[in-house]
Amino acid sequence: MIAADVTEKHIVITGGASGIGEHTVRLLAARNAKVFFGDLNEQAGLALAASLLEQGLTVSFHELDVTNVESVETFYHAAIATFGNIDVGLNNAGVDHTPARMLEVPDEDYHRNIAVNLTGVWYCMKQLLTNMMESGGGHIINLASVAGTSGAPSISAYGASKHGVIGLTKSVAIEYAKSNIRVNAVCPSFVQTPMVEHVMSQMNDKQKATLVAANPMKRLGKPEEIASAIAWLCSDESSFMTGHSVVLDGGLTA
Template identity: 75%
Template structure:
């Protein structure tokens, strides 16, 4: 089996210090991509970039807060200055949602989810579009969720943000299709990441078992499984795909 080819592509990743973002950065760099990693966690972000460069791969880290438009603009500016024109922008940064019914969710939790999971994607997409329209095209990939494809009880604020990400993905894909810019989304279910582990830490054993057994595969997804799908999207093998969502959920929504 031939792996999706991303050789010499410059791929910009937010939320690249851990979880799906870090695993994707590792996979893409190992296949020859130039990876610009952004995250609020400076220590972990630098660690991932250092790990990759010590292996002989092309990677660099810049701190970014996706809720701050100036921080986002500076992150993209530095990425392009370092590795040149970007070919793919992976908007992966996100926060979780402590499970609770709407009346028990503080308004601050809603605003936090919208700020990071939706407004942050908006800011990053605008910067990616700014550079891609100048360079002749590219591909924007947004990390959404199956919580954005149907109802998401107990995580309503998170679901609202992810529905918004999918809406943005579809709308902008249509707007920029003739500019040689594709926009797609990836929609995982529960994956074994620090964010999901944090959510599960607040559940009892019965709730944890219910979450794990919700899909036909009876397990959580692995970060490398999501990274593999993203790598395919980053390659030219997905060149006729835009405005769609790749669902990776172990059969949960089948």
């Protein structure tokens, strides 16, 4: 058996058209999983799916707005209709906001972060739990962040949403452990993704240097590094793990 064997597993991913989500879709499909993924960016999602289908991989894309409960329901119904019951659900869709102290963060940015990063996970988890209860079990993986494990100055709204994701992960893991449903979180630090690049584009050179220097490894993470950890979680090798957060931060929180 190869490491992180996900062969024939039906894995559903939100926010799969870019960043960590895209790299995870690519990696899992390459390892012969059946990947159904969604994203608000329909054009990017369809392009990624077409590229992977040309390689003979088993993927399907469906447009998704995780803040809209009807969109979420339609997405998961389509996922089940396409590949059958869901083995693993990865809730990856997320947004950020312009770095600023709390008084300078518009309320609209706070509400958007909560809507996408936390309420969206809530909606998706309800669909996943319903299917997994009926099918006899499964694994839910939520994308949180190191910003959800400690204070996150300048990104307080984002940090609040990720603290919520970790709390939700722990609570639901306990509630459904006897139903053979596992729930874990993944907590990356700054990773080289379009979202992080957007945040850093609003920083001056000193702020960027400080951000990188704070990491003992003196670099940003790579999205493929996070995808590899997610692949392990998707495999049966993680079968005794639930209610925990896998931190991938280059030693930042050590």
